[in-house]
Amino acid sequence: MSFPWAKEYTPAHPFMKWMDEKLPVPRLIYNAVGGGYEVPRNLNYFWNFGFLAGLCLVIQIVTGIVMAMHYAANTGVAFDTIEMTVRDVNWGWMFRYAHANGASAFFVVIYIHIFRGFYYGSYKAPREMVWLLGVVIFLLMMATAFMGYVLPWGQMSFWGAKVITGLFGAIPFVGEPLQQWLLGGFAPDNAALNRFFSLHYLLPFVILGVVILHIWALHIPGSSNPTGVEIKSESDTVPFYPYYVAKDGWAIGVFAIAFAAMVFFFPNALGHPDNYIPANPMSTPAHIVPEWYFWPFYAILRAFTQDFFFIPAKLMGVLAMFGAILVWFFLPWLDKSPVRSGSYRPTYKKFFWFGLIPAMAVLFYCGGAPAAEPYVMFSQIAGLYYFAHFLIILPVVSAIEKPLPLPYSITEAVLGKDEGAELAPSA
Amino acid sequence: MARILSILVGLFFTVALAWSFGKGAYTQITEPPALTAEHEFHLHPKKVHFASDGAFGKFDRQQLQRGFQVYKEVCSACHSLSHVAFRDLAQLGYSEAEVKAIAAGFSVPGTDPNTGEATMRPGTPTDYFPKPFANDIAARAANNNAVPPDLSLMTKARHNGPAYVYSLLTGFTEQPAELLKEFPEAKTPSGLHYNPYFANLNLAMAPPLTADGQVEYGDGTKPTVDQMAKDVSAFLIWTAEPKLEKRKQTGWAVLGFLLFATILGYMSYRNIWAGKKH
Numbered sequence: 001m002s003f004p005w006a007k008e009y010t011p012a013h014p015f016m017k018w019m020d021e022k023l024p025v026p027r028l029i030y031n032a033v034g035g036g037y038e039v040p041r042n043l044n045y046f047w048n049f050g051f052l053a054g055l056c057l058v059i060q061i062v063t064g065i066v067m068a069m070h071y072a073a074n075t076g077v078a079f080d081t082i083e084m085t086v087r088d089v090n091w092g093w094m095f096r097y098a099h100a101n102g103a104s105a106f107f108v109v110i111y112i113h114i115f116r117g118f119y120y121g122s123y124k125a126p127r128e129m130v131w132l133l134g135v136v137i138f139l140l141m142m143a144t145a146f147m148g149y150v151l152p153w154g155q156m157s158f159w160g161a162k163v164i165t166g167l168f169g170a171i172p173f174v175g176e177p178l179q180q181w182l183l184g185g186f187a188p189d190n191a192a193l194n195r196f197f198s199l200h201y202l203l204p205f206v207i208l209g210v211v212i213l214h215i216w217a218l219h220i221p222g223s224s225n226p227t228g229v230e231i232k233s234e235s236d237t238v239p240f241y242p243y244y245v246a247k248d249g250w251a252i253g254v255f256a257i258a259f260a261a262m263v264f265f266f267p268n269a270l271g272h273p274d275n276y277i278p279a280n281p282m283s284t285p286a287h288i289v290p291e292w293y294f295w296p297f298y299a300i301l302r303a304f305t306q307d308f309f310f311i312p313a314k315l316m317g318v319l320a321m322f323g324a325i326l327v328w329f330f331l332p333w334l335d336k337s338p339v340r341s342g343s344y345r346p347t348y349k350k351f352f353w354f355g356l357i358p359a360m361a362v363l364f365y366c367g368g369a370p371a372a373e374p375y376v377m378f379s380q381i382a383g384l385y386y387f388a389h390f391l392i393i394l395p396v397v398s399a400i401e402k403p404l405p406l407p408y409s410i411t412e413a414v415l416g417k418d419e420g421a422e423l424a425p426s427a
Numbered sequence: 428m429a430r431i432l433s434i435l436v437g438l439f440f441t442v443a444l445a446w447s448f449g450k451g452a453y454t455q456i457t458e459p460p461a462l463t464a465e466h467e468f469h470l471h472p473k474k475v476h477f478a479s480d481g482a483f484g485k486f487d488r489q490q491l492q493r494g495f496q497v498y499k500e501v502c503s504a505c506h507s508l509s510h511v512a513f514r515d516l517a518q519l520g521y522s523e524a525e526v527k528a529i530a531a532g533f534s535v536p537g538t539d540p541n542t543g544e545a546t547m548r549p550g551t552p553t554d555y556f557p558k559p560f561a562n563d564i565a566a567r568a569a570n571n572n573a574v575p576p577d578l579s580l581m582t583k584a585r586h587n588g589p590a591y592v593y594s595l596l597t598g599f600t601e602q603p604a605e606l607l608k609e610f611p612e613a614k615t616p617s618g619l620h621y622n623p624y625f626a627n628l629n630l631a632m633a634p635p636l637t638a639d640g641q642v643e644y645g646d647g648t649k650p651t652v653d654q655m656a657k658d659v660s661a662f663l664i665w666t667a668e669p670k671l672e673k674r675k676q677t678g679w680a681v682l683g684f685l686l687f688a689t690i691l692g693y694m695s696y697r698n699i700w701a702g703k704k705h
Contacts, residue, residue, distance in 0.1 A: 041705045083510050083580075086670070093670045094677070238703065246696040253689025260685055264678025265482055268583060276584035276667075277576075286626065306450045308443040316443055323440065334433055373455055380448035384441045391437025395430045414704050 002031065003038045003222070005234040032219065038237035039244055040225035042414050046120075047223070048251035049113040055252060056106035057211065061204050063099040064148075071151065073197035075190045078153035079278045097267035103145050104270045105259050107293035110138060114328075119352055121228055121340035126221040128332040133214040135328045137207055142294070142325075144203040147196040149291055150188070154275030159288045161188040161196075167301070167321075170314040187281060227413045228340030229406055233420050236410035287370050295367025296360055297321050299379040300386070302371050320383070327390045334390065337398035339406065347401040351393055359385040464613035468606050470598070470623040472590035477661050482679075485672055486665055488520040493644055494662025495519060497655050500642050501635050502578060505570060508556040510579035511666050518669060526552050533557055571618045573631035582660070582667045589660050591624065596656035598624040599634040 009030040011017045020027055030036045070085040070092065072078060085092040114134070117123055123131035146164060150157045165188065168179040184191030222231060231237055238244070262269070270292055274285045290298050304317040311319075327334075342349045362382035369375040412418035478487035495516065498508065513530035521529065530550035535557045537548035550557070559575075560566035566574045582588030602621045607614060615621045619629040639651045648654060664671070 041703065043705075080510070087510065087515075093668075093674060097674075238705075242699050243703070246692075246699040250689060250692035250696045253685060253692045257682060257685045257689060260678065260681045264674055264681060267674070273584050273586055273588065276580040303444060304447055306443075306447040308446060311443075313447070320440055320443075323436075330433070333429055336430070373451070373460070377448060377451055377455070380444050380451065384444040384448070387437050387440040387444070391433045392441070395433050399430070 002036070003231065003234075003237065005237075006031075006038045007035050007239060009034075009036055032215065033245070034241045035239045037219065037222075037240040038231070038234075039223050039240050040231060040236060040410050041238045041243075042225050042227065042410050043223065043244070043247075044226050045251065046112065046116040047225075048248055049109050049116060051248040052109045052251065052255050053106065053113055054211065055255070056102060056109055057204065057207060059102045060099065060106060061208070063095050063102060064201075064204065066095045067099050068201060071197075073151065073194050075153055075193055075279070078151065078193060082152045094263070097263045100271060101259065101262045101267060103148065103291070104293065105255075105262070106141065107145070109255075110141065111293075114138065115357075118331075118356070119342040119349075120224060120226060121335065121337070121342065121345075122224050123331045124335060124340050125332065127218070127224060129217040130214060130221075131332060132329060133210055133217055135325070137210050137214060138328075139325065140203055140207045140210065144200060144207065145291065145293065147200040147203075149275075150193065150196045151200060152275060153193060153279045155277040155279055155283075155285050156272045156275040156288070156290075158188055158279035158281065159285055160290050161192065163288055164290070165192075167314075167318045170312070170318045172315070224340065225410060226341060226343060227407055227410060228344065229408075229410055229413070232409045233411065233418075235415075235418070235420075289368055292364075292368060295365075296363035297324055297367070299363040299367035299375075300324050300383045302367075303376060303379040303383045305376060305380075320387070324383075324386060327387075331390070331394075334395050335398045336395060337401065337403065339403040344404040344406055345398075345401060346404060347397050348394075351389060351397060355385055355393070356389050358382075359389065464606055464610040465627055467609070468603065468623055468628060469626065470594070472587050472594040472624060473597075475590050475593045475657065475660070477589055477657075477664060479661070479664055479671055482675060484675060487661065489646055489648075490658050490661045491519045491665050492521070493646065493648060493655075494658035494660070494665075496644070497636075497642055497659040498578070498662055501655075502659065503556070503559060505559055505566075505575040505632075506578045507558040507560075507575075508579050508666060509558065509577050510555075512553060512555045513550055514552040515669060519665070523552075530554060571631045575632070578663055578666065580667045582663045584667075588667070589664050592663055593656050593660040594624040595622060596636055596659070597653055598622045 009020070009024075009027040011020045011026065016026060019025070027036075067085065070081060070089055072081045082096065086096050087093075089095075117131065117134070146160070150161045165179055165183050168182060169175045171178060180186060182192075183189075184195060272289065272291075289295075298321075301317040301321040304313050304320060307313050308316050337345060337348065339345055342352055359382040362378050363386065366375040366379035366382070407413035409418045409420060411420070478485060478490065498506075513526055513533075516526050516529060517523065530552050533550040533554075533556070534547040535550045535554045537546055538544070539546045560569065563574050582592060585591040599620055599622050602615050613628070615629045619631055620633055621628060622630055636652045636655050639649075641652075642650050642655060644650050648658075668674075
């Protein structure tokens with residue numbers, strides 16, 4: 001939304017005036033991330049992660065395009081073309097490591113971004129659409145990352161593809177034909193590798209499109225903030241440029257240092273050694289695990305070890321794994337609290353810090369561990385809490401908890417007093 | 428209504444998980460899983476240091492040459508090195524003439540220029556290391572039904588790879604008496620060899636480095652089994668990642684620049700926000 005006090009774009013140079021009449025892209029940028037976008041003045045560092053996520057998408061697209069120039073999606077040579085890129089292409093090793101670790105960096109950033117949303121109630125009205133589009137982006141990211149991991153055609157690529165596409169086989173009646181249709185065969189092979197490459201190249205641009213919608217939808221109500229109180233007056237906001245450009249700018253520096261440290265000094269720390277072994281359909285790895293960013297959901301998948309009434313355990317696992325993400329779509333309507341920010345919701349806050357966060361930590365750990373006890377039991381307890389948190393605790397707690405008194409405005413929260421408050425009728 | 432629906436869905440998943448947990452816990456108590464020999468006797472790799480370790484690590488070229496010699500004289504009988512070309516050996520400090528001579532010492536598959544028939548010819552620097560077996564079937568037939576893996580990426584294809592290779596090469600031993608006492612059925616089958624650093628304790632490879640002096644080093648280093656194992660592990664760090672030095676050096680330059688840029692960014696952030704409480 002354009003607040004009445006937001007500055008208007010006024011081109012000075014004749015060329016910019018001409019441009020503004022014909023194709024007002026500079027005006028669009030000015031209003032989106034320039035002086036024309038008024039943003040709450042009290043954003044904390046958790047609000048930097050949206051910008052960082054955009055940066056990660058750009059890094060992935062740029063490094064990915066370079067990787068694709070040297071890659072061949074053919075099971076006979078895919079593994080070798082990656083090794084050739086790393087060994088014989090100028091700076092090929094850097095692009096490869098930046099792309100592989102870039103996926104991890106993207107997920108680190110996006111998980112923080114999502115959990116920022118959980119804590120501060122960013123999904124609530126009037127920003128439901130921002131949230132829904134965000135969950136769509138997350139699902140697209142997961143699909144893209146999964147297919148990207150298959151492309152080097154190492155052992156984990158092959159067996160990961162086999163396990164994940166095998167999940168579709170759990171769907172009653174249509175499962176098996178569906179799985180064969182998706183793979184273009186009975187097991188992952190050349191047909192699957194080719195279509196995964198095609199989609200892995202396509203989906204990032206779909207993500208980019210949804211990101212644009214995400215930002216568009218965000219600009220209608222404007223950014224939320226740590227108090228959860230909506231913007232009331234000019235003193236609540238600062239223009240995005242220069243204030244948040246400067247803040248995001250130095251946050252990018254910190255992010256880039258951490259990212260460079262991974263790429264140049266620990267490039268294989270987050271990867272699995274087995275993926276340096278070429279795919280071999282005749283030899284199953286001892287432990288098949290996906291990349292770390294899938295671990296919580298992989299733990300939920302494996303936590304269902306018993307048939308539940310007439311539903312087979314495997315189907316339960318698949319339903320729960322997808323359900324664990326799909327439930328996020330319903331958050332704006334499951335959370336009934338009139339108060340947005342977790343900082344003013346004493347009960348919800350406790351469940352967030354002492355329930356959801358530890359449960360996620362356990363799921364992360366167990367998803368990467370072997371499918372053996374005690375990890376399965378831990379993930380069963382953590383998974384139980386996960387579903388209870390969103391589907392039972394959140395709707396009930398949000399209806400009965402007594403929130404703390406909110407500040408009148410962002411200005412009052414920051415400065416201690418807001419002159420506007422004295423003029424306003426007491427609410 | 429929405430709330431009741433959500434609680435019902437929540438109960439569906441939580442009850443199913445509680446049921447899985449209950450059954451799992453009950454089985455765990457009534458039938459605790461039996462321990463296996465692998466579980467009790469498998470060892471993590473030994474601690475070993477290489478010149479290329481650490482953020483400032485560099486290859487010891489002398490050691491890489493010794494390691495290459497061990498590969499050439501011992502390992503290459505069974506193990507391929509398919510991602511490495513002879514020209515790459517120049518990075519170990521060999522001169523152009525030496526690389527040519529090394530390449531010529533290997534015979535690689537070629538085509539007879541007169542008849543067009545498949546033949547063998549001496550290698551040239553642009554050739555890759557030839558495979559010791561024509562295919563996996565031939566490899567299996569010659570190696571007690573096991574395919575000797577390619578070594579190019581070995582130190583990246585195992586957890587803690589360099590130490591793993593070193594430990595495996597020096598870890599062959601008699602099967603411990605306690606193991607046989609506890610797990611009589613886990614006796615090493617004939618044709619396999621006991622090695623606690625191997626995941627399932629028994630591997631088809633016979634101890635390849637058996638005696639001190641098995642290779643003769645030209646630089647005066649004493650070729651003990653331990654030294655040869657260390658040298659060939661160092662060589663395999665290089666084959667797995669020939670760009671390791673460049674990566675680390677570039678990393679420091681990048682980090683230096685980023686640190687400088689970030690400090691400037693922080694100062695401008697402080698400057699712009701000065702006087703603006705937030």
